[in-house]
Amino acid sequence: MADSISRSELMQSGLNLIGQALSIFDADLRLAVANHQYQTMFGLPDSLCQPGAFFEDTIRHMMLRGEYGPQDDPDEAVRIRVEQARTFQPHYLERQRPDGSWISVEGAPLSQGGWIAVYTDISDTKRQEALLRARSEELSEQVFDHAEALSAANRELAATITALQETKRVVTETQARTRQVTEMVPADIAHMDRDYRYVFSNRQMPQIFPGTRPDIVGLTGEEALGAPTFAAVRPYLDKALAGRHQVFEITHPESGRRIRIALTPDRGGNGIYILSTDVTAEVEVREALTHASRRELAAKITSGLAHDFGNLLTIILGLQDRLSRSPLPEDASQDVQATLAATRRGVQLLDRIGQIAAPRGMAREPVCLDTLLRDLCAMARPTLGNSVRLSLTTDLPEGRLMLDPGQLQDSLLNLILNARDAMAHDGGEITLDVRATSRWLELEISDTGPGFSPEALSRATEPFFSTKQGQGSGLGLAMVFDQTKIAGGTLHLSNRKDVKGARALLRLPMQPVRPQMVLLAEDDDNLRAMLRRMLISMGHSVIEAGSLAEAQSLTDLPGLTVILSDLQLGDGLGLDLVSPSGPPTLLMTGLPPGDPLRENAPCPVLTKPFDSAMLAEAFVQVTDD
Structure with a gap:
């Protein structure tokens, strides 16, 4: 980082020594670079000379100060100049400023988007030209001849410049089309120099590596990807910089996505081309x-x-x-x-x-995970023996989560017992570390045993594969893998990096239980009381209605989020509570699947009888939709 700062300061000092004013704006019309002469020439405040200043604010400031002469509609003039900047064309012009001085303006678009403009004070040149015209009658015929020849040369040069500008325009349009095409590709395309610094990007990195930023040009690989991901990629980068093509896959630590990366050495020896695609689904x-x-x-x-x-x-x-x-x-x-x-x-x-x-399905229900984990550890510790210690650390939000407690306990207990068996001879420590992110619930079990062998890492989740020399069934990790997949999660096995031991990481979708305000419509008093207790135990607020008419009078209550109603009420059908503009509705009935009344319902229908887990699962589906 210090290296980067010193480079930036060195570049700024060099720009300030240039006699001309210079500014660079990026594709978002924000100032990227400017030197001291730029501020001095136009008398700009410090706020408009800092990186990130908007081009529109700078133009408006100069317009109001009269830099562009009198304007009938300053706002319209500003708008026109901003629109011209969005489709920036190469140009050269000379103009006289309100104070009588003259400047030349030369602008050119950049391949990464945006443009560079150079401003030169040509007042002295203009004064000399005026003096020359005033004394033209005193000049000799030879000077006129030379002037005529010079004029012809200038006209030829102007024609050449026009041709070059047209060529540059075509190249710029081609670059713009190429950039637009690359930005539409669902992959991260980039070029990195030999110092691991990005010099080109199609701005698709966040689509492949969630949590990163699109504007990575000028950043190093570690700054753009983060230290853990860059550490995994760097050995392949070094091989590519040595001239060897590389194709490999990594798991992105932040999102759990599987990324395939292809590295192609630059033929000029100036770095490598990078193509990264998300192959998680594959x-x-x-x-x-x-x-x-x-x-x-x-x-x-x-x-x-x-x-x-x-x-x-x-x-x-x-x-x-x-x-x-x-x-x-x-x-x-x-x-x-x-x-x-x-x-x-x-x-x-x-x-x-x-x-x-034939793995069983899921039975998710609201779970206090902290309590479940402590109960699991209390149950597992007596089976570990005196030489194996089990510790638990948690970093979890308040409230309950939607989980299948049976499946989760089975999976964790299986992993704990596997770790115990791996340390059977020497003993050691097993750590269960549980944490939550915005997307994932991560449960990591690590031990201080010998770790996984290469064969075990590649085959551990195969049914009937075991390293216990005939003592194990080889079905434990296969069961954990299947249950995790059914839950929409991932299982990753690895060896610990800094110390000896194995590591198993379970990732499950993070689904907090969101308290709802429920309108409960049921004409059976006993059943309604039971359902009320069930909903309150899940953390929901309940408003009761014993008939369709009573329920209809309550559907417009502020804060109402879900309606749970019997399909057949004493005075009508719960179907009448369903409204596209109202809260989501969940109906319940004892009618069998296939019944016409049930099949025509425009919302989910829960079959009676059901337990709290089935009701909680149905609520998640209704509120998610």
């Missing part, structure tokens, strides 16, 4: 297909063996249970108990295979 489809094929295999195994295997386990459990109630020698009794434990493990294994073959 990777998810690829992973889904891979895991679908593995689940299909598991399904085939399950369908072929589950019936017979389940019958055998049932017989074994029955026989061993009967033996366990019989008087047996101590050794035989221990053998029976061991057989029962092994058989129950077989039942659990069969159930887990079934989950991999």
Whole structure:
């Protein structure tokens, strides 16, 4: 950063030594660079000479001071000059200022957008020309001849300049079209010099790397991408700067997106061209297909063996249970108990295979995550033994979150037990760190064990893959992966960078429970009371109506956000409460799916009976829509 500041100061000092006034405005018509002569020549205040000053404000200031002579409509004159600046054309002109001095103005557009203008005081030149004209009668014939030749040369030069300006205009238009095309491409296209500094960008970086800025020209890679992302990319940049093409993928730490980056060395040796595209959807489809094929295999195994295997386990459990109630020698009794434990493990294994073959859906409900995590740690600690410690750190907002508590507990417990098994010989520490961002709930489990092997990192989520040398089923991480995908999240496994150990990061969509003001319309008093308690327990405010007429009189209450109504009320249909301009409506009914009255409803319908989790999930869908 100090290097950048010194460069900026050095450039500004050099510009201030130029005898001409200079200004550069960017594509947004804001001042990027100006020297001291620019301020002095036009008598501008400091505020209009700072980077970021608007061109329109500068023109208005100069217009009101009479810089451009009398104006019938100053505002219209300002507007015309601003519009001309938006389609800036190369030009050269000379004009006399109100104080009698003369200046020349030369302007040219820049390839990155915006323009540069150079102002030169030519008052002395104009005075000499006037003096020459006044004394022209005294000049010799030879001077006239030379003047005529010079005039002809000037006319030829003017024609050449006109041709060059036309060529420059064509080039500028071509550059503008190219820039417009690149800015329409759904990818980040950029050029970086050998100092890792951007010299071109199509301004699409925020679309690929959320949280970054579009105007990155002049920034270094670390300044534009952030330190973690640049650290992941830099080894490939170095190889590309050495002349080797690179194509690779990274996971963007801030958003979890999968980014594919192609680096092409500049043939002139001046840096590299960069093409970055978001391939998150492609990777998810690829992973889904891979895991679908593995689940299909598991399904085939399950369908072929589950019936017979389940019958055998049932017989074994029955026989061993009967033996366990019989008087047996101590050794035989221990053998029976061991057989029962092994058989129950077989039942659990069969159930887990079934989950991999056909994962259950989600059952989200409002959850106090801090309480769930503390209960989970309290449940897990006795299973870890004396040599393994489990610590919990949280950074969570107040309020409850919409989660499937069963799935989340299963996934976290599985990861904790995997970490315990990895440290079985030497012991160590397991850390559960939970934090929330605006988009994600991040649950990170790290340990101080030996870490993942390269094979484990590439195959850990495959069904039946295990590193426990025949002691594990190989289904735990596959189940965690599937459950996380169903919840719309991601699972990332890695080794810790600075210390020994493994790291598993679960990312789930951040969905806070938003308190609603609910109009509850139900003609059954007992059911209405039960629903009221259910809604209040979720954190919502409730206004009750025992009939359609009463509900209709309350639909225009200030602050009302949701209507929950029975489809069939005693005095009419809940359908009459649905209005495009009113709050979203959720209907409930005991009518089966396919019933005409239910099928014609213009809003979601919840089937009775339902529990609080089903109601909470329906509320999320209604309020999100």
